[in-house]
Every structure is written in structure tokens, then in C-alpha cells.
Amino acid sequence: MDAWIELMQIPVKVKKTSKMKVQKTTRHDWSKEEIRGIHDQPLMSLVFEAASVHRQWHAPEQVELCTLLSIKTGGCPEDCSYCPQAARYHTDVNVQTLLPTETVLQHAKKAKIAGATRFCMGAAWREVRDNRDFDRVIEMVKGINEMDMEVCCTLGMLTENQAIRLKEAGLHAYNHNLDTSEQYYDQIISTRKFDDRISTINNVRRAGITVCSGGIIGLGESIDDRISMLATLATMEKHPESVPVNALVRVKGTPLEKNSRINIWEMVRMIATARIIMPASKVRLSAGRAEMSETEQAWCFMAGANSIFTGEDSKLLTTPNPTTAGDLSMLTNLGLKPMRKVH
Template identity: 75%
Template sequence: MKNNNNLRHDWTKEELLAIYNKPLMQLVYEAATVHRAWHKADEIQISTLLSVKTGGCPEDCSYCGQAARYHTDIQVQALLPTETVLAHAQKAKDNGSSRFCMAAAWREVRDNRDFDRIIDMVKGVNELGLEVCCTLGMLTESQALRLQEAGLYAYNHNLDTSEEFYDEIISTRKFDNRIETIKNVRKAGITVCSGGIIGLGEKPTDRISMLMTLANMEKHPESVPINALARVAGTPLEHLPKIDTWEMVRMIATARIVLPSSMVRLSAGRIEMSEEEQAWCFMAGANSIFTGERQTLLVTPNPGVDEDMTMLKNLGLKPMKKEVNTSCSMS
């Protein structure tokens, strides 16, 4: 595996566009070569994402069925009991997951009893030997420190799209708010999980701009989810077409080349991808998927555990084994 000192943090938009627009076969070959230099090519990290508090969010993210202002079929669910969450985490570990992510549909973390319960969940999942990740909305530095002290390994806060296109998708917070939360996570010594969504109506230049923001951070995000829009009935983006698979492959390959040390996560949208299409994404450098016993990714359909394990076996891939040092949040 290569040294992080080899990483670049000074990419230009022109350089990234040139990579993204390479002939597809050449692009995938180069990405696969980078992937093999930095990672074990036959390992895929299995991650489980659980919605611990669902719906009722005051934000207006155009893609999200959990926004209270949209009329969707998603049922609002209060914060789950800690025991229930830990039971899900144990089952996820038994099914091959090495990372367990907890999501709450909040605009921001508040210093109240619900946050105290999240802290207890983090401690419990950490004690199971899993990488524990949370996505809870905006976060202050002091809140990030509390999570770190509880054993949080990673915090997810996606950019979603480019700074230029951001206001077309969300009006209830600013792009800079997302950057500030990521900075607070870094200051606390927690690893960063940040990526975005394609298929929102953005242009390829917006995808490149988002990747450039991530790649030119002082420290690259350790985890970069690449999501295809999961169209939810009742949201403003429900009528957008399914993103072309080759666009997904190009996005993953470009992310792999410019963020070589990061875990590139093939995230939302897999339910609409065939096994062959997912295989192309793995060849292009994706080395993690989200799976779950409920066959959902938060509130949208997702392949189930058995289906994913069969796919990995068919492709000659295996779940990554990764035990976390539970004495602190960083391995």
C-alpha cells in the first residue's frame, strides 16, 4: 500500500475533467491500477446503515423523503431504543459488516437527552468491535469531541453536490455549513465520510467540482460515498430519470484516481443496478457497499444481505475483515 505522502491536494477542474472524460475503458483500467496499488482488490467492506430516527426533518433537500414538507409514504419514527440499535449492530456484525452507521433525520445535533442516547449507542457499537459511524446533521466542535470520546470512528456529512449547484437542491442550509461541520469533525480527531449524489439534474462539471472540493481538502476524507439519486415519490426530484450506469462508473473511477487512499463506497441506487453493472463499479475502484437485513438504505430500497453475499461470491470478492481498537475512535 502506498504512502499518504504521495497524495495530491492541488487538483484543478481542468485536470479532473480530463480524467472524467477519458475513453471509458482507459479510465477504468487506470482506476483499477490505482485501486490495486492502494487497496486489496478482492476485498469489499460491508457496511450497514440504520435509520435510528426517521422523518420529520425541517430541511428541504429536494431528493430526501424524510423532509417533513414533502408528502411521501415514509413513516416518521422517533429515536430507537439503545437496546434495539445494539441488537441491529450485533446482527450486522454477524452478517459480515465491519462498519455500522447510525443516521438520524435531524438538521443539527442538539445538546439534549436524545444526543445523550446517541452517545450511549456509539459506546455500545464501539464495544462490539465495529467501525461506528454517525450522520446526524450539523455538528459543533464540542459535540464532535463528545462523540470522539464515546468512540466514534467516522462522521458522515455529504457535500451532496457542487458549491455552484447546491442552492438548486437545498435552501435551508448553505454549502459552507457542510464544510464547517467537516472541519469540526477533523478537529475532534474523527475520520471523515463525505461524498455526494449524482443524478440530481447537475452537469458533469458539478460532479467534478464536488470531487475537487474533497480532493483538495488538507486531508482527504477517509470515506467517500458515491450515491445515485434514489427517486422518492412525493419529492421534487421524483420524476428525474435514472442516472446512466456509465456515468456512475466514470464518477467512481475519477474518485478512485484522485482519492486513492479513500474508501469509495457504492451507496444509494444499487437496487436499480444489475450484478454486472455493480461489477463495473468495483472494477472502477469502489470497495464498499451498504447492505442491511431490512433491505433498505435509510428509507429507500436496497439489496439484502443474502443477495449481496451471492454477488460477491460470483465476482470472486470477499467481505473485508476489520476489527477496530475500542480503546479510542481511531485505528
């Protein structure tokens, strides 16, 4: 026994080895069959895989806080079936012309104080026109950029020259969602084509602006449509830096007002699948959060979501959204913290 004790007390020299660097690469050749296989696997296995990928690519405790402000509201000529800002639908949205530049800058300052690192501006336009309103948006972008915040815009269709002007003003990102699959697109929107969406995204890329592009579930689409939409994003030459996953907000007066509420597990599956096939992207839990419990949102964060929209006026453009105070309380409860801007 004494000999055994002496043996246990002999210091063991452990050979130090250098830490192996994990090679992180993204794939851009996903097939729809592969994506469907990921999406359809048992839920616990799917979430575990997504959470593992998330930890390889991101700080798992950090969540990006973004604020989205409607700088021009309602009166849009498009016929997007889900949108309360379409002029042809009778909703409670009041038409508001482009906000004064100083008003927008004040909103941005408040958002930064509240912890947001990205300020997004949305205008209910079909497309950007080269006029005084666009000149004013350029000034807004410059002003917010000078606050050391990331600036994002969603203004509708955009030419390459317009994208270049925004880039020169300091725009960091441009949001242009696919909404749904190419095959289902004309069931939701008839005033533009799916290819118009792709053209704008390409113009944004050529200008050197990062891309924010995702979609909406709950429009009446099939699982195959959801997979097709994800495949379009995941097979782009460069994945969108931000991928918003939205649940339809059913607004009275729109054609989709009677659609059923999306099941939380459908959201979790979409977020987890997006995280696995586009590992470097931020996956944003976007519209529909106001109808989700804290527990339901926690599942989405476990599945790889690491970005949310938050704001002082409880609005996501014109639809309900949790308050900043509520979001900060939730993050604290879940052991999460706001992401800091990376210089």
C-alpha cells in the first residue's frame, strides 16, 4: 500500500501539445434534399446539432440587439399579402411621409443608449427613386454612421448605383427578404417577381454592402417551399451576413389575416436549419416574437438565433414587438447578454 501511495505522489510530466485549430468553412453547394434531411431530423437531435454549430462559430451567450424604425409608413403600391402597409388593404396603419432627418437621428441615439448596435430604417417604397427623399435617407445614413452604429436600410428595390451611394454614405447592411420560395412567390406577391429580389441583393453585394435576407413562415407555404427558400440563401456565392426568420403576424385587413398561428417548433426547425447550413451568419429571430413566450424564445436561442429586433415603442415597423426592458429582462433570465459592436 505504501508503495502505491508513493507511486501516486510521483509528479507526472505531461507533454504539452499545441491547440488544434478547427478549420471553419462554409458550404455553398447544399442540395434541397440535404437541407430537408437536416430540417426533418428528430427535434432534439436537430437542436443539439444547431447548438453545437453555433458554439463553433459564435459566442453563444451574445445576442445582437437591433432597432428598426419605420421612416416612411404606409401607402405602398405593392400587394404583398402579409403587409399592412399596402395601400390597397384596409388596415389600421396611418400613412406617414418620410420622417425629418433630426427625428430619425434622435431615435438612433436613444437606441444606442438602450444597447442597440445596429439601427435599421424601413421605408414603405416599392423601389428607391433618385429624388430628394433618397437624398435625405443618405443624410440619415451618414448621421447614424457617425454615431458609431451599424446602419441598415430596407427601402425596396435598388439599382447598383443607388447601392453605391448608400455604401459611400456609410451603410453597413441592406435588408431585402426573399419572403418565400421562388415557386410560391406569385401566390403572395404579384406586383414584382422573385428575380427582382435576387437582382437587388446582387446590386447590394456588388456595392460592397453586407446582405440581410431571410423569409417569412406561415404564409400558407409548404415545407418544401421553406426548404427551397433556405436553399436559395445557402447556395449564394456568399451567404447573407444576417438571416431573419419571421413568423407571419396576422393583421386584420390583409389577405392572410385568417391564417393559423405558426407552431413554435416550426420556427425552431427553421432557425436550427438556417444555423447549420449558414453557420457564419447571424440568424435573427424577427417578426412574431410578441406572440411567443419567454420559454418559446429560449428554444429559438438554443437552436442558434443570435439576433433580435428590440425597441422603445414596442413596434416592428407597424406590427407588435416586445419592449427593450422586456427583452433585457429575458436575456438576463436566460444568461444571455447584448452583443457589442466589433470594430
